[in-house]
Amino acid sequence: MEKSFIIAGFGGQGVLLAGEVLASAFMSDDKNVTWYPSYGAEMRGGTVNCQVVMADGEEVSSVNKKEVDFVIALNDLSFEKFLPKLKKGGMMIANSSLVKEIKKRADINYIFAPVGKMAAELGNVKMANILSLGILAKASNLISIEKLTVALDSILPEHRKHLLPMNIKALETGFAFCPVAAV
Amino acid sequence: MTTTLNKSEGKVLIKGNYAIANAAVIAGCQCYFGYPITPQSEIGEFMSGKMQELGRAYVSAESELGAINMTIGACSTGVKAMTSSSSCAISLMQEGISYACSDELPVVIVSVMRGGPGLGNIYPSQGDYEQAVIGGGNGDYRIIVLAPGTVQECVDLTYKTFYLAHKYRMPAMLLADGLLGQMMEPCLFGDYPYPEVDNSEWMLTGAKNRHRRVIRSYAPLAEDQCVFLNKLFNKYKVLEENEVMYDEYMVDDADIVVMSFGSMGRNVKSAVKACREKGLKVGAFRPLTLFPFPNRKIEELSHSAKKILVTEINMGQMLRDVRLAVNGRIPVEFLGKPVGSMIDIEDIVKKIESMIEV
Numbered sequence: 001m002e003k004s005f006i007i008a009g010f011g012g013q014g015v016l017l018a019g020e021v022l023a024s025a026f027m028s029d030d031k032n033v034t035w036y037p038s039y040g041a042e043m044r045g046g047t048v049n050c051q052v053v054m055a056d057g058e059e060v061s062s063v064n065k066k067e068v069d070f071v072i073a074l075n076d077l078s079f080e081k082f083l084p085k086l087k088k089g090g091m092m093i094a095n096s097s098l099v100k101e102i103k104k105r106a107d108i109n110y111i112f113a114p115v116g117k118m119a120a121e122l123g124n125v126k127m128a129n130i131l132s133l134g135i136l137a138k139a140s141n142l143i144s145i146e147k148l149t150v151a152l153d154s155i156l157p158e159h160r161k162h163l164l165p166m167n168i169k170a171l172e173t174g175f176a177f178c179p180v181a182a183v
Numbered sequence: 184m185t186t187t188l189n190k191s192e193g194k195v196l197i198k199g200n201y202a203i204a205n206a207a208v209i210a211g212c213q214c215y216f217g218y219p220i221t222p223q224s225e226i227g228e229f230m231s232g233k234m235q236e237l238g239r240a241y242v243s244a245e246s247e248l249g250a251i252n253m254t255i256g257a258c259s260t261g262v263k264a265m266t267s268s269s270s271c272a273i274s275l276m277q278e279g280i281s282y283a284c285s286d287e288l289p290v291v292i293v294s295v296m297r298g299g300p301g302l303g304n305i306y307p308s309q310g311d312y313e314q315a316v317i318g319g320g321n322g323d324y325r326i327i328v329l330a331p332g333t334v335q336e337c338v339d340l341t342y343k344t345f346y347l348a349h350k351y352r353m354p355a356m357l358l359a360d361g362l363l364g365q366m367m368e369p370c371l372f373g374d375y376p377y378p379e380v381d382n383s384e385w386m387l388t389g390a391k392n393r394h395r396r397v398i399r400s401y402a403p404l405a406e407d408q409c410v411f412l413n414k415l416f417n418k419y420k421v422l423e424e425n426e427v428m429y430d431e432y433m434v435d436d437a438d439i440v441v442m443s444f445g446s447m448g449r450n451v452k453s454a455v456k457a458c459r460e461k462g463l464k465v466g467a468f469r470p471l472t473l474f475p476f477p478n479r480k481i482e483e484l485s486h487s488a489k490k491i492l493v494t495e496i497n498m499g500q501m502l503r504d505v506r507l508a509v510n511g512r513i514p515v516e517f518l519g520k521p522v523g524s525m526i527d528i529e530d531i532v533k534k535i536e537s538m539i540e541v
Contacts, residue, residue: 020367024196027369035196035367039222039305059333061453063366064524 001056003142004065006082008049009074014129019050022133024151025143026054036063047077070140072132073099093135095128111139113177119170127170134174145171194371199337199363200225202370203293206341207265208233210375214240214264216253221305222361223295226267247272251279258288259398261386263345267293270311271302274319280354281320285400289348296360298522307361308522309445312500315358316473323412325419327355328473332448334368346377347426351418358473362446428471429480433459437466438489439535444470444501447494447525454531465535481508490538491515494526
């Protein structure tokens with residue numbers, strides 16, 4: 001089984017970090033995993049994205065997938081850009097604080113969550129990325145909050161460790177918000 | 184990168200570039216010389232901190248010419264030394280590589296390929312197969328070239344590159360690409376798995392209490408140069424006998440063998456799996472050593488298989504070496520694109536199916 005994810009947003013929203021946390025969580029869950037950033041001649045204020053591909057039991061092949069299973073879009077540009085890249089039956093998790101709730105495709109599933117607002121209410125809007133991972137954990141049923149917490153702990157540098165409890169709260173809030181678990 | 188790796192317990196999630204740099208440190212690289220260029224700048228970044236911390240040498244060179252020649256100088260003293268760069272800047276090192284061959288110095292070069300020709304762009308490509316394997320320096324020479332396809336192989340083959348360079352006393356290159364350099368995958372470092380090579384016979388240490396030694400690339404008499412080149416090429420023959428490495432997957436009963444090198448091998452393997460699920464007899468073959476090239480194995484495959492497909496992120500470079508090894512026995516087809524992401528699994532499968540139909 002191979003599952004692929006795109007996490008996208010503005011530069012500064014922490015999409016690369018969220019991808020790294022997700023990849024690291026899969027690693028601690030003994031999965032094969034590959035993380036790949038969009039890098040290139042990006043404009044300031046432009047979109048950033050990364051792909052994470054997880055495979056159960058076999059090596060990960062490509063990281064530049066034509067189509068992916070899950071997209072987390074933290075801004076409207078990313079929503080527009082990656083909506084066509086979802087597989088039929090795939091899952092779009094969109095930040096409705098910045099994305100209009102329009103379901104342009106009927107063949108995919110949507111979770112619109114005001115992750116920006118929710119993170120701000122928890123204390124810091126910057127946690128929207130981690131909060132989205134909480135939603136993804138429940139929606140995908142592929143990774144647990146515990147593994148994501150382990151990953152966060154291993155990635156956060158010493159001088160940022162004090163942010164861990166708040167981010168765990170963000171993960172839990174996202175998990176609790178998500179209406180349905182994946183079938 | 185904020186962590187200080189060096190040796191680590193268990194698996195770590197790490198970028199290919201950092202993996203190469205950390206493996207070089209574990210391999211005992213004493214000196215690093217380099218000039219930054221995307222997509223390999225993380226190697227120099229990591230080295231700039233780590234080498235200083237360990238009391239080893241890091242020099243941010245003024246240019247790639249400086250970097251390769253500094254590496255040559257350091258290697259002449261017998262220590263493990265390396266430089267790293269990418270495509271258009273590896274071009275600038277070609278003169279130095281030719282000199283390092285004639286000096287018989289174990290220079291380690293890491294090349295993380297990007298788009299070309301010229302300045303090109305910073306996206307992944309495999310367009311420097313020929314630059315690495317054939318080279319652009321003058322004279323008759325070969326260098327060892329190893330091509331990893333995963334981040335774990337970046338580690339394993341960096342170790343091997345250092346070992347082979349010193350064992351055979353000749354330049355060796357690790358040929359990765361922007362995709363491998365930038366991606367993160369879990370990998371294990373472990374210890375440097377090879378024995379230390381004794382360089383005491385030739386290294387320059389100051390001629391106190393012994394006769395002087397000279398390392399130079401100049402033989403004024405034609406006869407001397409003939410003797411020297413014959414010696415070099417005998418070494419290359421030994422390499423071809425003993426050091427060929429490749430990865431094969433379900434080739435034994437395969438009618439079609441799909442060949443690739445480096446990161447392109449990932450999608451090829453998946454495409455082969457997909458074909459097998461459809462009942463098609465397809466296998467995958469990937470050289471890990473581009474020099475020495477697995478000519479003999481490919482020749483064998485050309486007797487057992489009916490067709491060969493070569494896939495590369497270039498316009499057909501390894502293709503020529505495969506065709507030479509196959510020597511016209513069976514058709515060799517090509518699927519490639521110049522630069523960017525790997526060729527999609529579905530496109531490879533489609534190509535394979537079209538080859539079966541004909």
